[in-house]
Amino acid sequence: MVEATLLATLLVAALASLFMAWAIGAGSSGSTPFAPAVGANAISVMRAGFLVGILGFAGAVLQGANVSEAVGQELIAGGVTLSPVGAxxxxxxxxxxxxxxxxxxxxxxxxxxxxxxxxxxxLAAGGAPAWAKYQEIVALWVAVPFVGGGIAYGVAKTLRDERVPETVAVPVLAGLVGLLLANVRFVLLGDPGEQASIAAEIAGAVGSPGIAGQLGVSLVLATLVAGLLYYDLSGDPDAGQRHFLLALGGLVAFSAGGSQVGLAIGPLLPLLGPDTGVEVALELVLVFGGIGLLAGSWTGAPRMIKALAQDYSSLGPRRSIAALIPSFAIAQTAVFLGIPVSFNEIIVSAIIGSGAAAGDGEVSGEKMGKTVLAWIASLAIALGLGYGLFTVWTTVLG
Incomplete structure (x- = not known):
């Protein structure tokens, strides 16, 4: 039997986790992906809010395991895991x-x-710093502005180059996105407890499970995606561009669910193991977090989407495409590596990069400085308060 105190603690933690998931779904990860498509009149605000909730939930369930386990089990070394009170x-x-x-x-x-x-x-509970994991996290956090902004700059520059026909550039970009999507790993495609990509599954089904087979399948799928968009653009360039923008928004929303749900449910995992007597499958916890994202997206995202769409409408479809492509790639990289990442940082960096290519790179240094300072302060304050509050708790209550 599980003690009443543990049940009460678990209930409080679950409510806090649910609030975190709601806030994430209502915030940038729920509103940003489809804001460019709304700004380009490719989809209505309410339909965008509905889709981003569904796709975010799917991403949480199908891809949320890596980041969730990293947040719950890999941030502290020394054989120490968070106690129910600590979590x-x-x-x-x-x-x-x-x-x-x-x-x-x-x-x-x-x-x-x-x-x-x-x-x-x-650390306050006696754990040791997980320096190797911290190095991975900091490396990605520092690289995001340069990689995301750089890719967005290059894509936007290419799309604006009159020497490169749009009917060629956009399908090639779509093919690259298709190549990446073919190698994204999903829970449902792998063996029990593992994950596999579309390319790996198809290659195995046709009798060529090696790297060469996966590469061949990836190239075929990428070519198919590029060909479909080329056909779409040939009929109506504006409509084809909007369709690609809409597809990118869906992929970014899916990736946001997979990368962000771990922030909400990761700390719950130490409470749900055999040592506590409360064993819950990770898949069920991911569904729980996905429901929180879904609720946030449906209740809070439409208002944010409408507000952000006004900003994105000034960007235009090309700059929006340039911003969403690296956002999708970086979010999937974070999911693959199991690294918690700020979606705000990803999106802001990509927008700045695409704006610089359009000659609209004038960004308020004061505003960016305050934003970066707020990010750093978020980490420092949370770390300091976490250490201090848990130390006080254990000192006073033993």
């Missing part, structure tokens, strides 16, 4: 900071906040 405190702290950011209008980065809270509590 609950980390979730409440992170959720509280996010709530303050939402109501006060400060750009609190959820990835930075959750990571800082979990590490702070874990």
């Amino acid at each position: 609950t405190l980390a979730l409440l702290l992170a959720a509280g900071l996010v709530a303050i950011g939402v109501f006060a209008g400060y750009p609190i980065a959820t990835a930075f906040t959750v990571t800082g809270a979990v590490v702070g509590v874990g």
Whole structure:
């Protein structure tokens, strides 16, 4: 039998986790993916909100395992895992900071906040720093502005180059996206407890499971995607461009669910193991987090989508495409590596890069400085408070 205290602790942690998932779904990961498509009049606001919720839920269930396990089990070394009280405190702290950011209008980065809270509590509980994991996380966080902005700049520059026909450039970009999508790993495609890609499954089915077979399948799928978009563009270039933008929005929404759900449910995992007497399959926990994302997207995202669409409408379809392609690639990289990442950082970097290519790279240095400072402060404050609050708790209550 599970003690009543543990059940109460688990209930509080679950509510905090659900709030985190709701805030993520209502925020940038729920509103940003389809805002460009709404701005380009490719889809209505309400339909976009509905789709982003469904796709975010699907991404959470099919791809959320890696980041969830990293947040729950890989941020602290030394054989120490978060206790029920520690996990609950980390979730409440992170959720509280996010709530303050939402109501006060400060750009609190959820990835930075959750990571800082979990590490702070874990270190206070006697754990050792997981330096190897921290190096991976910091490397990706630092690389995102340069890689995302650089790719967006290059794509936008290519699409604006009059020497490159749009009926060639856009299908080639679609083919590259198709190549990446063919190698994205999904839970349902692998053996029990594993993940596999579309390319790997098809290659295995046709009797060529090696790397060469997967590469061949990937190239075929990429060519098929490029050919379909070329045909679409040949009939109506504007409609074809909007269709590609809509597809990219869907892929980014799916990727956001897979990369962000772990921030909400990762700290719950230490509470759901055999040591606590509460064993719940990871798939069910992912569904729980996905429901929170879905609720946030359906209740909060439409308003944000409408507001952001006004900004994206000034970008135009080309710059929007240039911003979404690296966003999809970076989010999937984070999912593959199991690294918590800020979706705000990904999107902002990509928009700045695409704007620079269009000659509209004038960005307020003061605004960007405050945004970066808020991101760093989110991490530092969450880490410090997590360490301090758990230390006080254990000192006072033993």
